Amino acid sequence: MSLICPISSVKIDSNTSRLTVFLNVLLIAGFLITLNPVFISIVAIDYFVRAALDIKYSPIRFVASRAVNAMNLRKKPINLAQKIFASRLGFLCAISSLILILLGYNTASIIVATLLMCLAILDSVFNFCVGCLIYNYLVYPFYKNG
Secondary structure (H helix, E strand, O other), X not given: OOOOOOOOOOEEEHHHHHHHHHHHHHHHHHHHHHOOHHHHHXXXXXXXXXXXXXXXXXXXXXXXXXXXXXXXXXXXXXXXXXXXXXXXHHHHHHHHHHHHHHOOOHHHHHHHHHHHHHHHHHHHOOOOOHHHHHHHHHHHHHHOOO
């Protein structure tokens, strides 16, 4: 059985996307080590920009794009829609972690941030998108006939 992912006519570079997510992993790790909410705030803002605005305004993606260009990596086009869906899920996790840490629920915040970091590692290192699984089994069944 193949997975159904959201589709779009817009394509982005997989290398840039994966490096962007990996840079977020490093920021989440910084948060988990220090419990400084600035790190998770940056992650939440970046996911928000990529999920709700336009990926071209993402500051972390800007850095990743420059690094990929400097390394002269060959472009690998992928569908933008699946990355927007994953960014929405990432934003929900990051903003939840931020709110929890600000409310003093450190353990809950750490759990949510750790989950987000694991999902981001799967995407950035292993090119495995859990967002596609979530979309396929929890979202698509409700909209496939609509």
